[in-house]
Amino acid sequence: MNLTDAEILELTELCNALADGTLTAEQRARLAEKLAANEEARRFYVRFAGLSASLCQYASEMQSEAPDAARRFWQRPVFWWSAASFAAAAAALAVFLVPDFSAPETSVAAVELETQDYVAQVTDLKDCVWADPSTALAAGAQVERGQRLELLQGVAEITFDCGAQVTLEGPATLVLNSAWDASLPQGTLSAVVPHEAIGFRVTNPEVEVVDLGTEFSVVARHGSATEVYVHKGKVQTIPRGAESHEQPAFVLVADQSRQFDRSGSAEIKHARPKFRELSRHARKEQALGKPDVSHVASAAPAVAATPTKPPVAVTPVVKRFANALKFDGRFEKQIATHALAHNGPHTVAFWMRVPSAAPLSAAGAMAAWSSKGTPVHIAWNTDPAAGALGALRTEYGHAAAVGATALRDGQWHHVAVVFVPHGHGKLHVKQYVDGHLEGTVTPALPKHAHEKFKAPASDTVWLGRRLGGQEHFHGELDEFNITDRALAPQQIKTLRAGGAPEPQAPAGVEI
Amino acid sequence: MNGNSRWRDDAERNKQLMLLLTQNQRRIFSYLYTLVPDRHDAEDLLQETNLVICEKFAEFAPGTDFVAWACQIAWWRVRAARQKYARSKVVFDDNVLESVAHTALELRHETDRRHEALEQCLKKLHARDRELVLSRYEPGSDVEAAARRSGRSLVAAYKALGRIRKLLFDCVGNQLLIEATS
Numbered sequence: 001m002n003l004t005d006a007e008i009l010e011l012t013e014l015c016n017a018l019a020d021g022t023l024t025a026e027q028r029a030r031l032a033e034k035l036a037a038n039e040e041a042r043r044f045y046v047r048f049a050g051l052s053a054s055l056c057q058y059a060s061e062m063q064s065e066a067p068d069a070a071r072r073f074w075q076r077p078v079f080w081w082s083a084a085s086f087a088a089a090a091a092a093l094a095v096f097l098v099p100d101f102s103a104p105e106t107s108v109a110a111v112e113l114e115t116q117d118y119v120a121q122v123t124d125l126k127d128c129v130w131a132d133p134s135t136a137l138a139a140g141a142q143v144e145r146g147q148r149l150e151l152l153q154g155v156a157e158i159t160f161d162c163g164a165q166v167t168l169e170g171p172a173t174l175v176l177n178s179a180w181d182a183s184l185p186q187g188t189l190s191a192v193v194p195h196e197a198i199g200f201r202v203t204n205p206e207v208e209v210v211d212l213g214t215e216f217s218v219v220a221r222h223g224s225a226t227e228v229y230v231h232k233g234k235v236q237t238i239p240r241g242a243e244s245h246e247q248p249a250f251v252l253v254a255d256q257s258r259q260f261d262r263s264g265s266a267e268i269k270h271a272r273p274k275f276r277e278l279s280r281h282a283r284k285e286q287a288l289g290k291p292d293v294s295h296v297a298s299a300a301p302a303v304a305a306t307p308t309k310p311p312v313a314v315t316p317v318v319k320r321f322a323n324a325l326k327f328d329g330r331f332e333k334q335i336a337t338h339a340l341a342h343n344g345p346h347t348v349a350f351w352m353r354v355p356s357a358a359p360l361s362a363a364g365a366m367a368a369w370s371s372k373g374t375p376v377h378i379a380w381n382t383d384p385a386a387g388a389l390g391a392l393r394t395e396y397g398h399a400a401a402v403g404a405t406a407l408r409d410g411q412w413h414h415v416a417v418v419f420v421p422h423g424h425g426k427l428h429v430k431q432y433v434d435g436h437l438e439g440t441v442t443p444a445l446p447k448h449a450h451e452k453f454k455a456p457a458s459d460t461v462w463l464g465r466r467l468g469g470q471e472h473f474h475g476e477l478d479e480f481n482i483t484d485r486a487l488a489p490q491q492i493k494t495l496r497a498g499g500a501p502e503p504q505a506p507a508g509v510e511i
Numbered sequence: 512m513n514g515n516s517r518w519r520d521d522a523e524r525n526k527q528l529m530l531l532l533t534q535n536q537r538r539i540f541s542y543l544y545t546l547v548p549d550r551h552d553a554e555d556l557l558q559e560t561n562l563v564i565c566e567k568f569a570e571f572a573p574g575t576d577f578v579a580w581a582c583q584i585a586w587w588r589v590r591a592a593r594q595k596y597a598r599s600k601v602v603f604d605d606n607v608l609e610s611v612a613h614t615a616l617e618l619r620h621e622t623d624r625r626h627e628a629l630e631q632c633l634k635k636l637h638a639r640d641r642e643l644v645l646s647r648y649e650p651g652s653d654v655e656a657a658a659r660r661s662g663r664s665l666v667a668a669y670k671a672l673g674r675i676r677k678l679l680f681d682c683v684g685n686q687l688l689i690e691a692t693s
Contacts, residue, residue, distance in 0.1 A: 012673075012676075012677055012680075013673075015676075016672070016673040016676060016677075018548055019548065019672075019676065020654050020669060020672060020673075021549075021653070021654075022669070032603050032604065032607050035603065035607050035610065035611060036606065036607050036610065039614070042610055042611055042614040043614055043618065045545075045611065045614075046545050046611065046614050046615045046618050046622070047618070047621075047622075047625065047680070047684075048676075048680060049544060049545040049548050050541050050544075050545060050615075050618075050622045050625055050626070051625070051629065051676060051679060051680055051683065052544065052548065052648070052676075053540060053541040053544035053545065053553075054541065054625070054626045054629045055629070055644060055645070055647075055648040055679075056540075056544070056550050056648045056650075057537055057540070057626075058629070058630070058633065058645065058648070059644075059645045059646070059647075059648035059649045059650075059652075060648075060649070060650055162635075177637070178637060178638075180635060180637065181637050195685075195689075198681070198682065198685055199632075199635050199636075199678060199682055201637070208674070210674065210678055212681055213685070236674070236677060236678070238670065238674045249670075249673065249674060249677065404630070404631055404634055405631070
């Protein structure tokens with residue numbers, strides 16, 4: 001018997017109270033009653049308690065490596081209790097089995113590298129008037145972390161790097177906190193959140209809306225309640241207005257709405273007309289007055305690429321990967337193109353498969369080229385100090401972005417790496433694995449060519465080997481695609497599905 | 512059997528014991544935590560369980576499910592400590608405890624997958640939320656300490672932790688769903 005939403009909410013509340021040590025005698029009795037009566041409730045409880053147990057372990061690992069503040073939190077030792085500790089503790093096993101984590105206190109936040117990076121892109125505009133004309137955004141413009149958008153009128157579509165698409169209707173103010181998180185002090189916002197971006201969040205002083213896979217709208221007005229409308233799927237809403245009046249979180253499902261203010265929250269009565277209006281708004285093609293808004297105009301001029309084949313629309317593949325390039329460490333492939341020998345925006349995407357038993361020596365590089373003398377490699381990670389072994393790793397000179405998904409599993413994965421020049425002499429590199437944002441890095445762009453590096457011709461992309469080395473890649477590659485624009489998450493998704501990123505793909509290279 | 516070969520057998524057996532214990536500490540801890548949802552109590556019981564595992568390792572049949580065997584030992588340690596914990600942390604009576612233990616053992620492979628998926632989900636969290644939840648679960652920490660370190664009021668920290676756990680719980684569920692359908 002499946003649990004109802006109400007039962008899930010109650011169990012969540014009880015499990016949270018248990019985890020925080022605030023469970024009352026009454027709640028304890030209630031939890032025991034639920035667990036005794038219902039197998040599904042027991043399974044829910046075991047999963048929830050398992051989450052806390054895992055958090056204990058991850059937090060311990062984090063604390064044990066806190067002195068090395070530059071390491072990111074997921075770069076953790078393989079074992080919570082190391083084998084070395086066990087060997088040394090053979091005579092006093094019991095003492096060693098619970099680790100002594102006496103490392104100095106270091107805030108977890110300290111290990112997050114603070115970089116000024118891009119977190120979203122303006123993907124469409126209609127009749128927009130910005131509060132500050134000198135910083136008006138054009139379609140295709142990249143938006144930085146922490147940037148405040150003040151739209152006086154018109155409609156702007158912002159696509160976050162996680163894949164969430166937000167339609168903002170002026171007058172509105174939106175602050176982009178990260179690729180996963182925005183604040184809406186005022187205005188109307190509608191969000192369409194694909195599966196890859198579940199967890200996307202919109203906050204303001206009255207409410208926090210956490211997406212659970214959905215389409216929703218938030219209407220925030222100065223001096224008035226903030227309203228949340230769910231068109232599809234569900235969201236979790238957490239009242240933030242009054243700390244002294246502790247309010248439970250609400251899960252809102254399709255066609256439900258709720259308003260939040262300083263004194264608490266309440267259902268919205270007679271919400272139907274507003275739903276109709278916002279549904280139209282959520283359907284961005286109507287809000288923006290276009291039949292299709294997948295078009296992304298590049299802010300930078302098009303690059304004169306020399307593709308090995310003229311750019312063609314991808315035709316449906318009858319049997320995908322049937323003609324994949326197979327690399328066994330003995331050969332490599334060269335592609336002649338100018339598309340990557342510059343510091344303009346571009347995207348490199350392909351499918352890859354690595355055997356699950358591939359040794360570290362077989363990592364090589366899937367793709368490598370020289371960008372104005374700086375070596376660029378897309379490979380899988382072999383350095384445990386830099387991140388998960390086998391995860392996607394993009395190196396730009398000495399800087400590297402490392403993902404999290406272990407790619408050595410014998411399965412096909414879609415990889416897309418987006419390179420976007422930053423206004424401050426830097427390059428923003430974003431990695432997508434199977435459509436999911438995984439790892440970014442913002443290295444400085446080289447002022448001069450890398451003198452020590454004996455780069456091959458800048459118009460060559462090598463598949464299956466590193467530059468200036470003998471390391472070769474073992475595995476398969478297919479549908480290699482270079483685009484001279486920073487593709488938005490939706491376009492990467494399209495590419496992954498076997499389509500072209502847009503109807504007329506300019507200056508692209510495909511193999 | 513001469514002295515040397517017996518020594519070699521013992522050394523081999525100890526090596527095997529160390530390997531199995533090292534590889535499965537997390538799993539045994541997770542099982543114990545489900546029955547005694549308090550970090551310190553679960554860690555105490557883990558120590559006791561490890562000692563019994565060492566004592567009884569000769570009874571373990573190589574090639575069988577070590578985690579299932581170790582969890583049985585852990586279960587009896589929980590039962591043995593029942594009187595002690597009944598007055599403090601153990602939340603459930605014997606019947607409920609037994610049902611939960613059975614479910615926990617049944618879900619042990621899923622729990623493994625959930626642990627791996629959680630790592631991905633932690634990465635998706637906003638840095639401020641990740642800091643709060645990890646500092647809450649650090650050894651020796653509690654909600655109050657985590658609230659102080661994050662600059663939140665205690666009430667706000669409780670609310671935020673509830674929200675973050677729910678978010679992680681859902682995210683892990685979704686990750687597993689994706690894996691199952693891919």
